[in-house]
Amino acid sequence: MFSGLLIVLLPLVLGYLVPVRNSRVMNAINRGVSLSIYAILMLMGLSLAGLPDLAAQLSRMGGQALTLFTVITLCNLLALGWLSHRLQLDLGRPQIVSNAPTSKIAALAGSLSLVGVVLAGIALGLVLKPFVGEALFGGAESLAEWVLYLLLGLIGCQLRNSGMPLKQILLNRHGLFIAVTLALSSLLGGLLAAPLLDLRWNEGLAMAAGFGWYSLSGILIGEHLGPVLGGVAFFNDLTRELMAFVLIPLVIQRMAPLAIGYGGATSMDFTLPVIQQHGGVACVPIAVVSGFLLSLLSPPLILFLLSL
Numbered sequence: 001m002f003s004g005l006l007i008v009l010l011p012l013v014l015g016y017l018v019p020v021r022n023s024r025v026m027n028a029i030n031r032g033v034s035l036s037i038y039a040i041l042m043l044m045g046l047s048l049a050g051l052p053d054l055a056a057q058l059s060r061m062g063g064q065a066l067t068l069f070t071v072i073t074l075c076n077l078l079a080l081g082w083l084s085h086r087l088q089l090d091l092g093r094p095q096i097v098s099n100a101p102t103s104k105i106a107a108l109a110g111s112l113s114l115v116g117v118v119l120a121g122i123a124l125g126l127v128l129k130p131f132v133g134e135a136l137f138g139g140a141e142s143l144a145e146w147v148l149y150l151l152l153g154l155i156g157c158q159l160r161n162s163g164m165p166l167k168q169i170l171l172n173r174h175g176l177f178i179a180v181t182l183a184l185s186s187l188l189g190g191l192l193a194a195p196l197l198d199l200r201w202n203e204g205l206a207m208a209a210g211f212g213w214y215s216l217s218g219i220l221i222g223e224h225l226g227p228v229l230g231g232v233a234f235f236n237d238l239t240r241e242l243m244a245f246v247l248i249p250l251v252i253q254r255m256a257p258l259a260i261g262y263g264g265a266t267s268m269d270f271t272l273p274v275i276q277q278h279g280g281v282a283c284v285p286i287a288v289v290s291g292f293l294l295s296l297l298s299p300p301l302i303l304f305l306l307s308l
Contacts, residue, residue, distance in 0.1 A: 009300060011149045015156025026161060029154050036151035037215045038117050043144035044218055044234065045121015047227045049129060050137030054122075061228050064197050065235035071196070072189030072208055072236070073243065076262055079185035080178070084255035087174060089286075114214070114238060141223070148219045152299070159292060175289025178261040182290070183297060186211060186264070206305035210237040211294040212244075212264030217302065224306045240264060244271045252279040260287045265298060267291035
């Protein structure tokens with residue numbers, strides 16, 4: 001257990017220790033994160049292509065992902081809705097940011113493109129399978145693991161250079177409350193979904209502990225529980241992001257903690273522009289803190305739960 005935790009946390013910590021003051025280097029790191037995510041998803045698709053009776057496995061994967069997503073989302077909405085009434089965040093007059101980095105439609109298209117990368121990996125695997133055999137799929141899984149380590153190192157560097165000191169993050173009680181509520185309600189959803197998916201209780205919890213970090217959860221779950229459940233974890237977390245893009249503009253002015261928290265770990269990056277655009281600049285520090293804490297919690301929690 002501890003060796004697995006160390007292997008995953010070490011690149012994250014090492015990346016966090018690296019200060020970057022050159023904007024060109026930071027831009028290269030950001031591009032490296034994006035390319036690593038696409039590479040992992042392509043390799044995940046290659047691994048799925050090696051499954052026997054692929055059509056039936058994909059159908060099963062879709063049904064399980066929908067079940068897991070539905071149960072977790074219901075728990076999230078109830079818990080974050082309760083928190084929204086308790087916190088009563090005052091955002092002041094809406095400060096709509098017209099030049100936010102991305103539009104909701106563009107963000108949705110970007111998320112859907114990730115599904116396209118997985119499908120492209122499956123198609124490539126099916127084409128190459130008659131020529132290279134099963135060695136391709138084992139190699140894809142091993143390579144995906146190394147790309148994941150690279151991704152964690154780059155993300156650690158991003159977290160260190162996000163412009164927000166760790167002290168400020170830990171002292172932001174609104175972001176902390178939202179992150180804890182999202183984490184606990186997601187884990188409750190995973191526990192409730194476990195018998196529906198014919199999983200052990202700790203496996204259900206692990207499936208729910210990605211908190212929206214689809215590139216990480218898909219690989220870690222896939223390594224321990226097989227590519228089908230890795231795909232279930234990936235699509236569950238990716239669907240969370242897609243749902244967040246739709247939900248945020250609808251509820252952020254009335255229920256800001258729900259809108260900020262539902263995106264999980266993505267509230268500090270992929271869904272942040274939409275939060276900023278529709279909730280104003282007052283939401284940004286809270287969203288970054290919530291997403292930051294969930295990003296730090298997810299890797300060790302998944303590995304801990306899978307080791308039980």
